[in-house]
Amino acid sequence: xxxxxxxxxxxxxxxxxxxxxxxxxxxxxxxxxxxxxxxxxxxxxxxxxxxxxxxxxxxxxxxxxxxxxxxxxxxxxxxxxxxxxxxxxxxxxxxxxxxxxxxxxxxxxxxxxxxxxxxxxxxxxxxxxxxxxxxxxxxxxxxxxxxxxxxxxxxxxxxxxxxxxxxxxxxxxxxxxxxxxxxxxxxxxxxxxxxxxxxxxxxxxxxxxxxxxxxxxxxxxxxxxxxxxxxxxxxxxxxxxxxxxxxxxxxxxxxxxxxxxxxxxxxxxxxxxxxxxxxxxxxxxxxxxxxxxxxxxxxxxxxxxxxxxxxxxxxxxxxxxxxxxxxxxxxxxxxxxxxxxxxxxxxxxxxxxxxxxxxxxxxxxxxxxxxxxxxxxxxxxxxxxxxxxxxxxxxxxxxxxxxxxxxxxxxxxxxxxxxxxxxxxxxxxxxxxxxxxxxxxxxxxxxxxxx
Ligand code: PA5
Numbered sequence: 001x002x003x004x005x006x007x008x009x010x011x012x013x014x015x016x017x018x019x020x021x022x023x024x025x026x027x028x029x030x031x032x033x034x035x036x037x038x039x040x041x042x043x044x045x046x047x048x049x050x051x052x053x054x055x056x057x058x059x060x061x062x063x064x065x066x067x068x069x070x071x072x073x074x075x076x077x078x079x080x081x082x083x084x085x086x087x088x089x090x091x092x093x094x095x096x097x098x099x100x101x102x103x104x105x106x107x108x109x110x111x112x113x114x115x116x117x118x119x120x121x122x123x124x125x126x127x128x129x130x131x132x133x134x135x136x137x138x139x140x141x142x143x144x145x146x147x148x149x150x151x152x153x154x155x156x157x158x159x160x161x162x163x164x165x166x167x168x169x170x171x172x173x174x175x176x177x178x179x180x181x182x183x184x185x186x187x188x189x190x191x192x193x194x195x196x197x198x199x200x201x202x203x204x205x206x207x208x209x210x211x212x213x214x215x216x217x218x219x220x221x222x223x224x225x226x227x228x229x230x231x232x233x234x235x236x237x238x239x240x241x242x243x244x245x246x247x248x249x250x251x252x253x254x255x256x257x258x259x260x261x262x263x264x265x266x267x268x269x270x271x272x273x274x275x276x277x278x279x280x281x282x283x284x285x286x287x288x289x290x291x292x293x294x295x296x297x298x299x300x301x302x303x304x305x306x307x308x309x310x311x312x313x314x315x316x317x318x319x320x321x322x323x324x325x326x327x328x329x330x331x332x333x334x335x336x337x338x339x340x341x342x343x344x345x346x347x348x349x350x351x352x353x354x355x356x357x358x359x360x361x362x363x364x365x366x367x368x369x370x371x372x373x374x375x376x377x378x379x380x381x382x383x384x385x386x387x388x389x390x391x392x393x394x395x396x397x398x399x400x401x402x403x404x405x406x407x408x409x410x411x412x413x414x415x416x417x418x419x420x421x422x423x424x425x426x427x428x429x430x431x432x433x434x435x436x437x438x439x440x441x442x443x444x445x446x447x448x449x450x451x
Pocket of ligand 1: 083084140142144145204289
């Protein structure tokens with residue numbers, strides 16, 4: 001069984017010798033606390049052994065629901081924000097064809113995302129695009145009350161019912177939400193939609209291996225059994241009884257906390273495959289929302305290389321030395337393309353003729369990592385054999401368990417997000433939402449808006 005691999009040599013060398021090893025007791029204690037449910041936020045640990053608890057029957061139920069959508073829809077819109085969309089988006093982008101949206105593939109519905117912004121232009125253009133199309137909606141919200149998602153869903157539900165029929169809409173609208181509470185649950189029960197439950201003890205950003213991620217991924221035509229299998233393999237590889245030096249999640253948690261304590265406040269997640277752009281976005285939410293609290297936490301940033309070497313590369317090479325990089329290195333591409341020879345050689349690139357494009361990319365990657373290490377940027381490398389369902393499942397669980405450990409080592413509750421409420425309170429007050437009268441008056445005065 002091959003696994004994703006972690007290499008911290010080029011990061012640990014920036015720390016005093018023995019620093020990573022010295023984290024072992026803290027990391028072990030953090031992992032014990034997660035296992036025993038004695039850590040802060042212990043009512044949100046349902047993700048910890050989620051992969052090994054997923055049954056074949058449950059996967060079949062998701063696949064059967066996906067089949068209904070795939071058979072009846074040219075497009076499926078996933079409405080959700082934060083943890084209710086980023087995981088699915090990350091997996092679908094990583095596995096999908098970069099130009100799928102141009103291909104008009106009759107066998108595969110186009111998967112679209114909404115409810116992750118409040119842009120009028122975006123929603124207008126989406127509703128225009130969907131005009132005349134057979135489309136379904138997966139409405140995802142754990143709380144069932146998130147404004148961005150609810151707003152998009154109201155528009156999409158109406159359009160779906162008008163364009164198809166109320167009866168057909170019932171067949172192609174699926175809800176993924178709380179078992180009992182929230183507007184999404186009330187609506188699903190009233191309309192008789194097929195629905196899945198987001199377990200109470202699984203927070204949004206840890207929910208990609210629940211129907212939140214699995215249903216959209218299955219709708220896109222990918223193998224969710226393999227995705228879950230990969231996660232199960234990583235659950236075993238990062239278990240609490242795995243020795244510290246052999247446990248990649250423990251090592252990652254230790255080295256990044258060591259770097260943070262040494263003044264490296266920013267971690268840049270780097271890829272050399274544009275398909276991984278949204279994996280970084282998912283990772284940013286996972287780590288940012290889990291660790292950024294109480295005035296603490298590494299700032300999670302991301303770059304797509306080599307693209308961003310022509311924009312951010314200068315900063316990374318020579319800017320303030322407060323950063324470290326974590327590179328996701330894909331060992332083998334899924335497709336093969338050789339660089340052609342050219343008689344005239346006007347571009348001077350004949351020295352690359354006959355080589356795979358990936359060989360050039362790999363040398364760019366190696367050269368970049370060396371240059372950045374030479375420039376004072378610690379480098380962590382996560383190798384993934386190739387982009388397929390199994391290895392993405394491994395990567396997802398690896399980041400989740402490492403995040404749980406790392407947040408505990410940092411001394412925060414990684415499973416809450418109290419800071420997210422502040423903007424909502426102001427927005428509702430400014431919009432005169434009932435119940436916010438007192439805040440409305442105060443905030444309007446502050447920004448100089450007439451009541
Ligand atoms: O990680 C989290 O809990 C959040 O980012 C949520 O996923 C996000 O706010 C969406 O919430 P909900 O699923 O309740 O609509």
